Every structure is written in structure tokens, then in C-alpha cells.
Amino acid sequence: MTLIDDLFARTRAENRAALVGYLPAGFPTVEQSKRAIATLVENGVDLVEVGLPYSDPVMDGPTIQAAAETALAGGTKVDDVIEVVRATAALGVPTVVMTYWNPVERRGVDLFSSLLADAGGAGLITPDLIPDEGAEWDRASRAHGLDRIYLVSPSSTDERMALTAEAASGFIYATAVMGVTGQRTETSSLAPELVARLRAVTDKPIGVGLGVSNGAQAAEVAAFADAVIVGSALVRCLLDAEDEQQGLDALAALTRDLRAGMERS
Amino acid sequence: MSAVLPDGPGHFGRFGGRFMPEALIAPLDEITREWEAAQVDPVFQAELARMLREYANVPSPMYEAHRFSAAVGARILLKREDLNHTGAHKIRNVIGQALLAKRIGKPRCIAETGAGQHGVASATACAYLDLECTVYMGEVDTERQALNVARMRMLGAEVIPVTTGSRTLKDAINEALRDWVTTVDTTHYLFGTAAGPHPFPSMVRELTRGIGDESRAQVLELDGRLPDAVVACVGGGSNAIGMFTAFVPDEQVRLVGIEAGGDGVETGRHAATITGGQVGVLHGARSFLLQDDDGQTIESHSISAGLDYPGVGPEHAYLAETGRAQYVPATDDAAMSAFALLCKTEGIIPAIESAHALAGAIDLAQELGPDATILVNLSGRGDKDVHTAAEYFGLLAEDRP
Secondary structure, eight states, X not given: OOHHHHHHHHHHHXXXXXXXXEEETTSSOHHHHHHHHHHHHHTTOSEEEEEOOOSOXXXXXXXXXXXXXXXXXXXXXXXXXXXXXXXHHTTTSOEEEEOOHHHHHHHOHHHHHHXXXXXXXXXXXXXXXXXXXXXXXXXXXXXXXXXXXXXXXXXXXXXXXXXXXXXXXXXEEEEOSSSOSXXXXXXXXXXXXXXXXXXXXXXXXXXXXXXXXXXXXXXXXXXXXXXXXXXXXXXXXXXXXXXXHHHHHHHHHHHHHHXXXXXXX | OTTTOSOTTOEETTEEOOOSOGGGHHHXXXXXXXXXXXXXXXXXXXXXXXXXXXXXXXXXXXXXXHHHHHHHTSEEEEEEGGGSGGGBTHHHHHHHHHHHHHHHTOOEEEEEXXXXXXXXXXXXXXXXXXXXXXXXXXXXXXXXXXXXXXXXXXXTOEEEEEOSTTSSHHHHHHHHHHHHHHHTTTEEEOOOSSOXXXXXXXXXXXXXXXXXXXXXXXXXXXXXXXXXXXXXXXXXXXXXXXXXXXXXXXXXXXEEEEEEEETOGGGTOOBOHHHHOEEEEETXXXXXXXXXXXXXXXXXXXXXXXXXXXXXXXXXXXXXXXXXXEEEEEEHXXXXXXXXXXXXXXXXXXXXXXXXXXXXXXXXXXXXXTTOEEEEEEOBBSGGGHHHHHHHHTOSXXXXX
């Protein structure tokens, strides 16, 4: 049982969905990102995704791109990301890194895995790595006890869903829309069907992300998913704030709103 | 060698593959399937051949550059891709892919462009084949290449300036990918070079390999023997892979790719990805790329906007690693010196991209001597570069004392 397996056993017992919150490391600074993540945890996030800021984030919309650019311009390094993971995991919450593949490959897949595991990290979410190219990551993640969180999409065939679910561990990340990260005014009509198709091929927990921004939307998704993943809306709280405290207050309020949506009536 | 590669999932040895969001795997599979079917469909092939012949002015001639040869000290043959419609080899790729988009039933194409050449070619093919066209172009490049922006718009394309990241070609690719993942039901991504995720590297190779197939036949017709060396410039690598592929099995023929050396590889301001980069993953494939210790992409620098890209096609990485082809840099200054020499000895203004290949040929001439025959791909014409070249050489009125 990994930390993530434990989490889903608990949320299933509590008849609720898990709340997954994303924030990039180093935005607006490394220290401030640690405090922002601590705010998520204090207000009810069950699992933290620490974003590794990358120069070419093709899956991300303008909000997360802007945060990544600020983090990189501020000199955020992979080692800083690992430090943010260490600080987050120390709060007692399962912590994964969301990263494009090249920074992992550049460090060395096994070395990156060992650094992550040593910092208390639980796994990786890999938006541009598919299991077809994941042999080395599969070996390294097993050797270091890390979870492999792969993505599935509404465009995935049933065959690819089965293949991806088989290769994944911890949970499966279902991208609810055809598009990039970012807030949307309505929840995706594709998400329920996507989750239903996935359930037909796997018993593993399913998290739904892309476009969830508030408690009402989160509650809709929590009705059929095991986890609700929120990113851009959280980043937005920090982007729009005039000072750090205002950002943390907004983050706390949004997190509580989202967390309230996790309970199933 | 090229006949058996890539493997099924698109690998050239350890290079290539697909490092892409899962959302794009189904459309990439669709393109792969349709492309495989189109390659053995005589109707598609005849239609493509007819369009290239009637519309694109293909096959292009091969030309012995006597005065240039005398100046550089070896016999230089030029493959005149500059005489194709839109002025470069790129028309071969775009007509092929636009026709494939029609076959798949996609009414819209998107494209990325650096200098604007692939954008202009895409806009042209889309006008010709009645497809909607959107071109992503870094804001920095829309300013550097305002005339090409106007050209694309005249041809009916929508041009979207990209304001993220370094606001150049790599960011235009990122933005095109973001568009594609959102619009994939109606849209084909008309990728401009032999890079990116499978099947683009091999599909673009097959669409451009006419350059080398024609050249090989033309040189045999002219000389009754193969050239000693074949030279092409390499940015993403479509003109070079198109030129090299026919010659890869001819092991006595040296294949030399010329990368953009910018201010010199030692300065760090260059686009010589194979010479000065390391193995990594960018834009969907494993290849060489310019990156820092954390795997963040480093911006490239070249006087040639068409070579100003921090990645390179995976088959070039493979040809470099196996030693079948060699890749060497030519600096901005060397390329511009070759540019000037071709203008004055032959009355041909080359694209600055192609001038890098000429610079490489000049070095090779020194090495191989007067008995050598060197075939150079003159991949494009230089009309688009007149402003850049005039500034470089100080020929504009405001530059004069």
C-alpha cells in the first residue's frame, strides 16, 4: 500500500471524493509556494500536486504558463522543486510531482526517482509521457516505491484506456475536456462518460481534472469520480492577489469551498 | 537503412517515438493509418504527383554552378529547390499533408512558422485545396518577418502572434499543439519539419525525399556516377532528410548536414543542436536539443530564422549517432559570406538557410580538392531575406554614411 492507496481507502470509507490541489513550485517564489501549499493542506486538500515549472508546457493554458514563466524567471531549479516536495510531504499529505518528461530524463530517470522518494514524494504525474514510452520510468518507479499517474482523455480508445490503466498506479488522471488546463464556466459533459468507460476496464481510483474551478463544479464531479483535481483556479488566486496574504486568504477560501463539495450526500 | 526505420512506434534507434499528451495519441494514430493507406493508394499518389508537377514546379532542376565552383575549388552541383512554387522545398511537404487532411476529412489546418516560409507554404496549399488555415508565429518573428505575415494573410490564412515564452518558433509549436488538442476533430496539424511525434518525422521524410531521389537520378544522368558528398542545411531537418534519404544506402557518398552556428558554438549563441546539444525530449520526440542542466529548453540563435530552432528531427540524431551522416556548424558570418559569393558568381540569391549549406560546401571543397563533386541542396530562394542581408552588408540607405 502506498500513501496514495491509503488515501483512497480512507476517502472511500468516508464516502467522499479526494481533493487534489495543484500549485507550481517556485511561484511566486520557492518560499511563498511552500506557504501556499501549506494553506491548501490546512484547508482540506487531500493530495498535493507540486508542479515542476517547464519552459515548454504544451498541456497548460495561460494561467499555469504565466506561473511557470514567473517561477523560471525567478530561478526555480529542479532541486527547489524537490525541496518543496520535502516540505509538503512533511505536512503528512501524499505529494506527487506533475512534470513534463524532459526534466526527468535530463536528471536521469532513476536518479530523479530516488531524489523524489528520498524527499517523501509519492509519485509522478506525467502529462507528456505515455506508457508506450514509459519502460524506464516503470522500472525506476517500482524500484523506488513511487506511483505512476498517467493521463487518459476523451479521445482515448478503449484499448488505450485499458493499456494506460494497467500501467498506472495510485490513481488515473482523467482529463475531462479536449484542451489544455484552465478554468471553464461549466463542467465538462464528457467527464461522466469518460469515467464510466474507465470504470469498465479498471478498479483503480480515478481523478478528474481540467476545468474545475469552484465548489459547485467540484461537487458535480465528486459524484462520479474518486478524486477532483483543481489547478488553474488555485493558481489564479495567487496571480490575482495584490500581496501574499491576500493570495493565501483567497486560496484558503477557495480550498474550503472545493473541499465542501467532496462530501457525497 | 531508411527502408526499415522507424519501427512501428516511430523510433530511429533510441530517438523519435511519441512524447505527447494522451489526448493527441488517437489523432496521431489516425494520421499514421491514413498516411500508410495513402502511400499505397495509386489515386492519392497520382493526384499528389500531378499537383507537384503542375502546381509546384517539381521536379526541380539540378544545375552545375561553374563560376561558384571555380571560386571555391571543387565542382558544385546545386539542387534548385529555390525554383519551386513559394520558393523552397517546403511546398512538397505541405501539398502532401494538405491532401492527406482532405482525405481524412479535416476542413482546417494549423501550422507553426518561424521565418514564415512554412506558414506561407501552408497558406498556399490551403488556398489551393480549399482548406481553412491558421498559422501560429512567435511575436518576435511576426515583427522580423512582417512581409511574410502579409503574404499569409493575402493567401487567406489567419496569423496568430504568439506572446508566450521566448515568442519564437518553439513557442509557436507549443501554441499550435494547444490549439490542436482543443480542435482535433476538425483540424489537421500541418507540421513543418521532419521532427515532432511519430508519424511526422517519417511522413515528412517521405514527402520531401523527392529532392534526393530526383538529384540522384539527375547526377547519374549528368556524370554517370554519384557525387562525393551531399550537403544540406539542418534546422528541424526536412530539406536535409529529403536530400539524404536516397543517398543513405550509397555508403561511398558522404552526407554532411550543416547546422546554424550563430555567433559560434563556443559562444553559446547558436542553433547547432547536434553539435552543441544533448539528448532529450522536446515537441514529441527524443532527439538532440539545446537545454540546460535541468532540461529546460535554451533559446537558439541564428541569423537564419528558418534554422533558429533548439531541436532537430530524430532521424538526423540517429544518422549522427550511427556515423552515417556528419553534422557540422557554419557561423552566421560564414553563411553570409557564402551567400554573397553565390549572388555574385551565379546571379542566384539563396535563402540564408541554404547559404549555410553553401558555407559547408566551401569548407568541404578545401578538404576534398578540385576533383571532388559536391551536391548541395539549394533549399530556398533568398527574396524573403533581402532585408536581413541588406542590413548585414550595410546596403540600406540609412546604413550609409
